[in-house]
Amino acid sequence: MIAWLIALPALVGAFAVTHRLLRRRGKAVLRSVLAADAVLFAGALALLVVGLSGGSAHADAATAAQSSGSGSAALIGAAIAVAGASIGAAVAVAYTGAAALAALSERPELFGRAMVIVGLAEGIAIYGLVVAILLIGKS
Incomplete structure (x- = not known):
């Protein structure tokens, strides 16, 4: 697998x-x-x-593989969490960044608000990283 x-x-x-x-x-x-x-x-x-x-040669190797199955599942889950959150953050930053640049071209005084919105979109990736750290900590 x-x-x-x-x-x-x-x-x-x-x-x-x-x-x-x-x-x-x-x-x-x-x-x-x-x-x-x-x-x-x-x-x-x-x-x-x-x-x-994939047959195991020894019984000890089979029990070790069964005990490490949950650890590898946690690592796969952590990888999926980080990848999904990063892709979601990339899409969000792409749309909000484009909209922020369009707004800044018309009204430059909106810089602070625009960067806050883009930063909130980037926070999605941080949530994925936190979930990955929690999953790795449980394995």
Whole structure:
């Protein structure tokens, strides 16, 4: 499961690059895209084989893996909390920052109010970081 969570961003990035390359037309680009897709498919197949053949060699290793399962779940939850909060803060700052610049171009005396609004939007990322610290502290 962890291998898939690690490989998922790489796969998404590779498919995004593939999509951009397909927008450009040409046989050479199509061949390179097909070759990249074949490599990605082979990598995904290798991850699937490794994930399905995960047997433990010793009983001690099996109990250690079971006890560390909650710790790894907390770390994954912390990563998701930070990533989601950062993406949300980025979207919020993008919209509020653009609106603040538009307002400042007309009335420069609104600088203090505009920066407070942008700062509040950035606070979303701090909340995600706090949640991640709490989750890591419980593991």
